[in-house]
Amino acid sequence: QKEVEQNSGPLSVPEGAIASLNCTYSDRGSQSFFWYRQYxxxxxxxxxxxxxxxxxxxGRFTAQLNKASQYVSxxxxxxxxxxxxxxxxxxxxxxxxxxxxxxxxxxxxxx
Amino acid sequence: xxxxxxxxxxxxxxxxxxLTVTCSQNMNHEYMSWYRQDPGLGxxxxxYSMNVEVTDKGDVPEGYKxxxxxxxxxxxxxxxxxxxxxxxxxxxSSQDRDSREAFFGQGTRxxxx
Numbered sequence: 001q002k003e004v005e006q007n008s009g010p011l012s013v014p015e016g017a018i019a020s021l022n023c024t025y026s027d028r029g030s031q032s033f034f035w036y037r038q039y040x041x042x043x044x045x046x047x048x049x050x051x052x053x054x055x056x057x058x059g060r061f062t063a064q065l066n067k068a069s070q071y072v073s074x075x076x077x078x079x080x081x082x083x084x085x086x087x088x089x090x091x092x093x094x095x096x097x098x099x100x101x102x103x104x105x106x107x108x109x110x111x
Numbered sequence: 112x113x114x115x116x117x118x119x120x121x122x123x124x125x126x127x128x129x130l131t132v133t134c135s136q137n138m139n140h141e142y143m144s145w146y147r148q149d150p151g152l153g154x155x156x157x158x159y160s161m162n163v164e165v166t167d168k169g170d171v172p173e174g175y176k177x178x179x180x181x182x183x184x185x186x187x188x189x190x191x192x193x194x195x196x197x198x199x200x201x202x203x204s205s206q207d208r209d210s211r212e213a214f215f216g217q218g219t220r221x222x223x224x
Binding site: 098099100 | 146159216
């Protein structure tokens with residue numbers, strides 16, 4: 001049974017700090033990894049994608065992938081109140097075409 | 112403007128009354144899918160389509176049907192809605208086979224009473 005786990009509860013960070021989110025997945029055949037941001041009542045929007053081991057940086061966001069340990073993480077540097085949202089980890093698996101999502105982590109940036 | 116359009120945005124219906132939620136994308140994407148989002152359960156895939164006339168079940172397909180007669184459209188059909196199908200529904204499309212970066216519609220909030 002494929003699973004994408006985001007176990008952390010709501011994360012509160014002061015403005016300007018680093019927010020760190022983690023995601024683990026169960027299927028070693030996973031191919032593509034994504035982080036989506038979802039504001040309350042809105043649709044998810046893609047903020048990062050990563051396909052190979054290592055780090056990928058895009059502005060204040062850094063995604064980290066470790067396939068051996070089966071985790072993917074997201075760092076948000078210099079957190080802003082506008083970063084307050086739920087962050088969804090998503091994984092695409094080899095052998096099928098299904099995109100599986102974690103349940104999400106809520107981030108609250110405190111001014 | 113590139114977008115995924117769902118209609119309606121809000122719908123209240125009664126148990127057993129057939130309904131269709133439409134989804135259309137203007138990006139010529141091959142891959143389209145439907146998700147439902149429920150508190151504590153996250154986003155769960157209902158059905159997906161790799162291309163015209165090619166559809167397959169996702170994680171929670173029971174009680175739903177889909178069709179893909181045209182590349183741009185991917186309607187979700189509830190033949191006999193039940194209260195446990197009350198949820199927030201999202202349609203999504205992706206540009207290519209490898210990336211699967213999904214672009215989401217605005218969502219449809221469905222209430223079945």
